[in-house]
Amino acid sequence: MWFKHLHLYRLHGAPELDTARLEEALGEQAFRPLGGSEPRRLGWCAPAGRAGTQLLHELQGQRLITALRQERILPASVVREEVDERAEAIETAEGRKLRRQEKLTLKEQVYEELLPRAFVRSQKVDLWWDTRRSLIAVNTSSRKRAEEVLDLLRETLGSLKVTPLASQTLPMRAMTAWLGDPGARPADLVLGDQVELKAKGDDGVLRARQVDLDSDEIQQLLEGGRQASKLALGLEGRLGFVLHDDLAVKSLRFDDALIDEASQADDGDDALVRLETDFLLMTQALADSIERLLAWLGGEAQSSQDAPSV
Incomplete structure (x- = not known):
């Protein structure tokens, strides 16, 4: 449970949602497993994992919610190798060099075929919402990942205005x-x-x-x-x-x-x-x-x- 890294944001004009309404809103954006051809997906999951089902924990004005991100890992080198093999086979059979556009089309075809068989990586990202101080902190080392989670929260709430926390002295x-x-x-x-x-x-x-x-x-x-x-x-x-x-x-x-x-x-x-x-x-x-x-x-x-x- 203990956080490792935090990106900090100031929340402006937070939407008024009680625990029950927020839990319901989170449920509408709950995580669903990746479909066969989807490269990535992000949704809310239970912070307690298998130990619980609730999507929100709130204690003394402190809210904990958790996003689950899944993405398929398909190395560019694997795609490139398959494209090269297929391109070589076509060029040999037809006795000509493939045009650039044909290779791009072949690359898209290979990507779509290999994607459903790619390894799936899962990552949980906790978000702490301090309602008393109008502060949001995202437990991730990546600013990009933090902003992805904030985008999901914005979609969940309908609106969300936050700015990175800043200090008078740099x-x-x-x-x-x-x-x-x-x-x-x-x-x-x-x-x-x-x-x-x-x-x-x-x-x-x-x-x-x-x-x-x-x-x-x-x-x-x-x-x-x-x-x-x-x-x-x-x-x-x-x-x-x-x-x-x-x-x-x-x-x-x-x-x-x-x-x-x-x-x-x-x-x-x-x-x-x-x-x-x-x-x-x-x-x-x-x-x-x-x-x-x-x-x-x-x-x-x-x-x-x-x-x-x-």
Whole structure:
């Protein structure tokens, strides 16, 4: 249940839906298995998996819904090899070279024939909707996947205006300052041991893990003009994470004390109770941490209210 990566969005003018109505709306977009010739499909599924059937869990204003994405994996190299074999056979039989358009038609034919036999990959993506703070977070490492899930939610609700969460101070500027000047770090910020440094020119990206970020080597790189595009940070007693320059929060690691609190909760060996207990404890920690992160970055940018919705 514990999230690994989050893309954060501010929700504007959320539609008023109670739990029953939202559950019904989710049911209308529930996941159905792929048909034989469909390349991909996305729909809602039960967050608890086999342990439950409800599509929505809501506790103290915190909503959990889960999307299931399936796609057929058909490598381009497999299609290309089959097209080449068939094209060669046709050219040999007819004694001529196939035209470009004929090869494109042959490629489409091969793709349609092989697709139903392709391997199917499934991926679940959790979405957390904080109704109290008008915040939506999608548990995926990919911004593209997050926006696919938001598109599904928009289709489910009929409308959904969200903008990527933005801060007054650009994350890259703040991370570079924290890295270069210990005095600039907020009192409750814990510096981690992972960084990605970008150069202004064409010198590429330098990535370092398990290093002392206060070392002379790191300081020399900063003095040379490099800026921090990713930085491992922590909030003591809560969690650790890697902050990205687009304000994505990845590689989440929750504090042992929080995990122990969840494990000691009495769930009566009920998987649904366990899911909801973990979810509530996790979102409480995340909500507090996101507020602290925004404070570190000078608060939320007002411009995010006016940015184009996704």
